[in-house]
Amino acid sequence: MNDTLYSLSLLGTHIGLVVAGVVGFFFGSFLERAGFGSSRKLTGIFYFRDMAVHKVMFSAVLTAMVGYQYFVALGWIDPANVYPLETYWGAQILGGLIFGVGFVMGGWCPGTAFVGLASAKWDALVFLVGAGAGSILFNEIFHAIEPLYTGQVGGYAGLAYLPDALHMSPKAFVLMLSIFAVLSFAGCTRLEQRRGEMPVIGPVMIRRHKWAAATLMVLVVALFFVRSPTRGGEGLVRGGSGFLHEIAMGEDHVDPIELAERVMAGERDLLLVDLRPPSDFAGFHLPGAVNLPFEGLAQNLSRLPAEGKIVLYSNGTTHAAQAWLELRHRGWSNVWVLTDGILGFWRQCLTPPSMAGPADPARARAELSAFAARKAYFLDRKPMPTGSVEEKAAHGLTGDAEAMVEPECCGHLVSTEWLAFNLDVPTVKIIDTREDGPMYSTSHIPGALYLNVENIRTTVEGVHSMLAPADQLAATFGRLGIRRKDTVVIYDNRLRDATYVALALERVGHESYAVLHGGFKKWVEEGRAVTSEIPKPTPVKYKPVRGADRFTVDIDMVKSTLGDGKTIILDTRPREYYLGEKSDEARAGHIPGAVNRPYSEDLVEGKGLWKRKEILVEDYRGLGIEKESPIIVHCRTGHQASQTYFLLKHLLGMRDVRWVAGSWTAWAARSDLPIEK
Amino acid sequence: MIEQGHEPGKEGPAPYWSPYLAGFGLGLTLLASYWLLGTGLGASAAVARLAAWAEHLILPGHVEASAYFGKWFAPGSSHVLKYYLVSMGLGVLLGGFLSARRANRIQGMVERGPNVSARTRLILALSGGLLVGFASRLAQGCTSGQALSGTALLFTGSFVFLVCMFIGAYGAAFFVRREWL
Numbered sequence: 001m002n003d004t005l006y007s008l009s010l011l012g013t014h015i016g017l018v019v020a021g022v023v024g025f026f027f028g029s030f031l032e033r034a035g036f037g038s039s040r041k042l043t044g045i046f047y048f049r050d051m052a053v054h055k056v057m058f059s060a061v062l063t064a065m066v067g068y069q070y071f072v073a074l075g076w077i078d079p080a081n082v083y084p085l086e087t088y089w090g091a092q093i094l095g096g097l098i099f100g101v102g103f104v105m106g107g108w109c110p111g112t113a114f115v116g117l118a119s120a121k122w123d124a125l126v127f128l129v130g131a132g133a134g135s136i137l138f139n140e141i142f143h144a145i146e147p148l149y150t151g152q153v154g155g156y157a158g159l160a161y162l163p164d165a166l167h168m169s170p171k172a173f174v175l176m177l178s179i180f181a182v183l184s185f186a187g188c189t190r191l192e193q194r195r196g197e198m199p200v201i202g203p204v205m206i207r208r209h210k211w212a213a214a215t216l217m218v219l220v221v222a223l224f225f226v227r228s229p230t231r232g233g234e235g236l237v238r239g240g241s242g243f244l245h246e247i248a249m250g251e252d253h254v255d256p257i258e259l260a261e262r263v264m265a266g267e268r269d270l271l272l273v274d275l276r277p278p279s280d281f282a283g284f285h286l287p288g289a290v291n292l293p294f295e296g297l298a299q300n301l302s303r304l305p306a307e308g309k310i311v312l313y314s315n316g317t318t319h320a321a322q323a324w325l326e327l328r329h330r331g332w333s334n335v336w337v338l339t340d341g342i343l344g345f346w347r348q349c350l351t352p353p354s355m356a357g358p359a360d361p362a363r364a365r366a367e368l369s370a371f372a373a374r375k376a377y378f379l380d381r382k383p384m385p386t387g388s389v390e391e392k393a394a395h396g397l398t399g400d401a402e403a404m405v406e407p408e409c410c411g412h413l414v415s416t417e418w419l420a421f422n423l424d425v426p427t428v429k430i431i432d433t434r435e436d437g438p439m440y441s442t443s444h445i446p447g448a449l450y451l452n453v454e455n456i457r458t459t460v461e462g463v464h465s466m467l468a469p470a471d472q473l474a475a476t477f478g479r480l481g482i483r484r485k486d487t488v489v490i491y492d493n494r495l496r497d498a499t500y501v502a503l504a505l506e507r508v509g510h511e512s513y514a515v516l517h518g519g520f521k522k523w524v525e526e527g528r529a530v531t532s533e534i535p536k537p538t539p540v541k542y543k544p545v546r547g548a549d550r551f552t553v554d555i556d557m558v559k560s561t562l563g564d565g566k567t568i569i570l571d572t573r574p575r576e577y578y579l580g581e582k583s584d585e586a587r588a589g590h591i592p593g594a595v596n597r598p599y600s601e602d603l604v605e606g607k608g609l610w611k612r613k614e615i616l617v618e619d620y621r622g623l624g625i626e627k628e629s630p631i632i633v634h635c636r637t638g639h640q641a642s643q644t645y646f647l648l649k650h651l652l653g654m655r656d657v658r659w660v661a662g663s664w665t666a667w668a669a670r671s672d673l674p675i676e677k
Numbered sequence: 678m679i680e681q682g683h684e685p686g687k688e689g690p691a692p693y694w695s696p697y698l699a700g701f702g703l704g705l706t707l708l709a710s711y712w713l714l715g716t717g718l719g720a721s722a723a724v725a726r727l728a729a730w731a732e733h734l735i736l737p738g739h740v741e742a743s744a745y746f747g748k749w750f751a752p753g754s755s756h757v758l759k760y761y762l763v764s765m766g767l768g769v770l771l772g773g774f775l776s777a778r779r780a781n782r783i784q785g786m787v788e789r790g791p792n793v794s795a796r797t798r799l800i801l802a803l804s805g806g807l808l809v810g811f812a813s814r815l816a817q818g819c820t821s822g823q824a825l826s827g828t829a830l831l832f833t834g835s836f837v838f839l840v841c842m843f844i845g846a847y848g849a850a851f852f853v854r855r856e857w858l
Contacts, residue, residue: 095817
């Protein structure tokens with residue numbers, strides 16, 4: 001698979017400039033040979049007199065299209081190394097329409113105008129001056145067009161391919177287009193003969209091109225039979241019919257009920273391996289299970305112990321059986337497969353027995369109580385503890401008695417160990433949001449994408465530093481190649497940047513995200529892998545979930561809660577700002593009745609770690625905040641408050657926490673709103 | 678009328694290539710561009726960069742602070758004209774020039790239909806250029822970058838651009854027919 005100058009970031013270097021220049025040379029030569037140094041020839045198509053534009057363009061597109069399909073199929077081009085053109089509906093529809101009008105008026109498009117200029121057509125020079133002026137005009141009124149340009153208005157579909165939209169394979173689409181092209185060529189020639197004033201120069205009759213047309217068709221059809229040498233092939237399973245027999249006989253299976261009992265009995269040497277994607281794992285997994293997605297299993301086998309019992313499970317049994325085979329081949333004899341996978345477990349262990357309906361009341365009671373015990377064990381305990389391949393005891397505490405305990409599960413806080421274990425999983429995406437961008441360039445967690453907090457802020461209705469609207473955030477995440485079902489792990493060094501990005505993910509309705517416990521500092525202290533290699537994400541279309549943001553309140557809503565006797569307004573700014581001794585805003589002070597709890601007091605000083613949960617719960621209780629209290633958090637811009645919000649909602653489990661958009665900046669700017677000092 | 682000119686004592690212009698052959702060559706050029714550069718062909722970006730460069734000569738502070746051109750002048754970025762598509766534009770000029778010279782097609786003129794004055798033609802060229810320059814920025818590409826390069830890779834937006842371009846052009850063709858016919 002060859003790299004491209006684009007993928008190597010070499011387009012701007014001397015080699016990039018030289019290669020682009022050579023490509024341009026041939027581009028210009030062929031345009032000129034086609035007759036595109038003449039505006040009258042170019043515009044002939046718009047009056048059905050000279051269809052050269054159609055013929056040349058369509059031949060060129062087909063040549064490149066078919067060639068590209070071959071290159072990809074043969075592994076000579078990796079689409080990931082090609083600069084993608086995203087789809088912006090409104091911008092491209094309007095842009096296309098305006099462009100078309102300009103084309104027929106001016107008689108040129110930019111590329112042909114260069115050729116026209118080279119042929120001393122002065123109208124081409126004037127056209128190019130106009131095009132330059134049009135570019136300047138665009139720049140001057142960019143602020144007005146920006147929403148259309150970025151797809152906020154008019155729509156944005158990210159990286160979209162037409163065959164997908166038509167529910168066709170790319171090859172079928174190319175075939176269809178080729179047939180259409182050949183027919184249209186014949187039609188165009190007929191049109192020219194009937195209406196054209198211009199002399200038809202060169203061979204144009206279809207029969208003179210029958211061999212070219214036939215070759216095209218053969219090549220396009222043959223495309224269906226080209227198999228990539230680099231794809232397919234290497235699976236996990238390499239033979240082993242004896243084992244297959246064993247598996248078919250169910251000798252190395254464990255029944256869900258039996259497994260549930262063993263797990264509940266706390267059997268010590270039992271290791272559960274969840275082979276499903278991290279997003280599934282995050283949704284539900286058996287307590288103590290390790291997530292080792294099937295896709296990356298081969299690289300992680302060395303982490304499985306040779307002692308004890310290993311139980312593999314996936315959603316069904318296919319992946320588990322394949323993994324079982326692989327492990328047996330490599331010498332593990334202590335591997336079992338969960339019968340019917342997690343779905344079977346759910347059906348047999350966690351579905352209320354009343355649905356099955358046994359007749360005998362005594363038996364029914366016994367089954368019901370067994371079910372209740374299982375349900376209490378597997379479903380109602382939150383957070384679910386997760387095991388690790390290494391001894392759990394080795395990472396019980398962070399070593400700091402004051403700090404929050406190492407996260408046990410993959411809720412909204414994950415441990416460095418979990419991340420290290422899932423580093424190669426393609427659906428785990430990592431965001432580095434350390435405030436100091438250059439630090440990222442020198443060293444970051446492998447695969448981490450950089451996102452500065454400033455990139456997700458914008459000015460909304462005159463209030464600066466607001467968290468960007470969902471569409472804009474979604475576009476940003478899409479550009480980072482993040483998909484809706486990915487598990488996103490965010491890290492920084494001081495928590496509030498990571499929680500701010502988490503807030504952005506919550507706004508677009510992203511389901512699976514987490515902050516890295518201890519951040520980059522802990523990662524490095526533990527001697528884990530870092531790199532300076534910058535990943536190259538393939539942009540995707542990210543569609544926000546409408547109405548996902550149920551946590552944002554504006555200042556008018558805050559005002560309406562004043563004096564309702566229930567809602568607690570929590571001001572997370574430093575004390576001197578709360579007291580009005582310091583201010584960066586129009587007015588100093590705080591919202592009447594607001595309670596002050598500086599965000600920094602939730603942290604162990606200088607560690608980038610939250611304090612122990614018990615301490616925090618006690619502290620907040622002291623402020624009158626309980627699990628059910630309606631709470632509204634704010635700071636100056638919403639950044640610091642995002643940390644408190646994340647803590648209260650996702651870590652301490654408060655049920656009704658909301659966050660103020662604009663925060664004090666917005667409140668202070670509105671002179672009609674009351675202030676207290 | 679047609680001024681693919683004969684000059685006394687000189688040979689007339691060479692015939693154009695078959696459109697299919699020229700298209701085939703163009704297609705191979707595009708494929709090579711994807712293979713080597715990892716990007717398609719482009720022409721409007723060179724125009725925009727030249728325009729930004731020219732505006733910057735006159736109003737440096739204004740351009741640096743502007744939202745769209747500004748990033749090309751950000752500290753640490755290379756010179757606005759040191760860009761692969763500017764280089765490609767120069768290549769197009771050179772390739773077009775050498776090809777036109779060999780084919781004996783270089784002849785200074787304002788190309789237009791028989792029923793329009795050179796002045797009107799130039800005004801229309803300027804206005805058409807203005808629209809094209811603006812639209813290319815908006816759509817992030819022109820006939821080269823979107824209609825040719827993008828469709829070859831089957832991008833939806835490029836097909837949308839191509840279709841809308843023809844709709845726009847055919848819609849306006851009637852009104853400027855005297856310019857060409």
